[in-house]
Amino acid sequence: MRKGDSLRRWLTACLPDLKVHPDRLQIFFEDGGINARKSATLSxxxxxxxxxxxxxYAADPDHLIVPVLAWIEKEQPQLLARTDSAPFTFRSELLDSKAYDIELSIDIMESVLVSLSNDGKGWNIVHPPEPGYGDIFDGVAASFRQGFGNIELLLESADPDAVLTPAIPPHA
Structure with missing residues (x-):
């Protein structure tokens, strides 16, 4: 279940307050299940x-939603292609005139390919990238990533310690 960590790293890179207060971001995995079928592999x-x-969360909620949509475009793009429901839902509590508690719910599917190792004594386990849907936002998400310089590298990186310094500018 790698996408939770991916989203944590992405939001930490995009939202400056999370670098200072990482404890303000919590990730939970709920209603989990394993989809498997009888086949020639254990995938x-x-x-x-x-x-x-x-x-x-003391910033404008828009500054949270934009990076979440960009992350979904890369990590779970089929959610943006659906016409029957929203790509994710949220609940929020306005704590005072400057801060919110915000909970996002995103339905995730992570494929895992399993095959017998070449020596026959173990398993090769691979998490393939999501299928390419192209630029779902017709250039908008690419512009988002370009605006943050090398932030796209975080999504491409398999390194869990990748550190980037992009930030959404504070709204005026």
Whole structure:
């Protein structure tokens, strides 16, 4: 279940307050299941609801939603192609005139390909990238990534310690 960590790293790179207060971001995996069928391999898919809780979020909520949409375009693009429902849902509590607690719920599917190792003594386990849907936002998400310089590298990186310094500018 790698997408929870991917989203944590992405939001930490995009939202400056999370670098200072990482405890304000909590990630939960709920309603999880394993999708598997009888076949020639033990390949399967994780299916779960990714819950993202930001506490005491003092920026404009738009500055959270934009990077989440850009992350979804890369990590779960089929959610943006659906016409029957929203790509994710949210709940929010206005704490005072300057801060929110915001909870996002994103339905995630993560494929895992399993095959016998070449020596026959173990398993090769691979998490393939999501199928390419092209630029769902017709250049908008690409412009988002370009505006942040090398932020796209975080999505491409398999390095869990990748550190970037992009930030959404504070709204005026």
């Amino acid at each position: 399967f898919a994780y299916a779960y609801r990714l819950k993202v809780l930001l506490t005491d």
